[in-house]
Amino acid sequence: MAIRELKVCLLGDTGVGKSSIVCRFVQDHFDHNISPTIGASFMTKTVPCGNELHKFLIWDTAGQERFHSLAPMYYRGSAAAVIVYDITKQDSFHTLKKWVKELKEHGPENIVMAIAGNKCDLSDIREVSIKDAKEYAESIGAIVVETSAKNAINVEELFQGISKYFLPSLYYLYLELFFKLQ
Ligand SMILES: Nc1nc2c(ncn2[C@@H]2O[C@H](COP(=O)(O)OP(=O)(O)OP(=O)(O)O)[C@@H](O)[C@H]2O)c(=O)[nH]1
Secondary structure (H helix, E strand, C coil): CEEEEEEEEEEECCCCCHHHHHHHHHHCCCCCCCCCCCCEEEEEEEEEECCEEEEEEEEEECCCHHHHHHHHHHHCCCCEEEEEEECCCHHHHHHHHHHHHHHHHHCCCCCEEEEEEECHHHHHHCCCCHHHHHHHHHHHCCEEEECECCCCECHHHHHHHHHHHCCCCHHHHHHHHHHHHC
């Protein structure tokens, strides 16, 4: 099976749960006392998608403002960016919009953008509505999903959504099938 490597970076305010999403996805684990990321951290996970394997090379960046200038090192060359906000913090949704603007101005052309509204287990104290998030995502052509790293909601789906963008076109699938049948 062919392996496709996909560099993915996570961006967003400090404390929105970027590291927790990665930890849930890669290790299926949640740590209540997780420390803020310093600089960035790197993890990988390989998942099947269609007739190939996708190896995610995941760069989890630090959300604290003092690390902002490092971000281009991680989004440069990325196939996709997961931009995370906390559904209980309107400010974090504002920061997400700033990241989208930066990606559009300085990020790779055609980067796939996926928005994750994290901490959906705290939906009773939400400050950002699903409607607002969906409208915004649609306006920039991004995938959007509400996640909970804590309760393992939609984390797999978030990365599956990214994976689908990189499936070979149907044409190539048919071609492959045709030659296999010869
Ligand atoms: N209730 C709830 N808490 C969460 C969730 N995800 C993360 N947290 C908590 O939010 C806090 C921050 O999580 P992190 O994963 O460190 O956030 P981060 O975005 O990586 O933060 P930086 O590394 O500073 O950029 C921690 O106390 C987590 O336990 C979630 O889905 N639900």
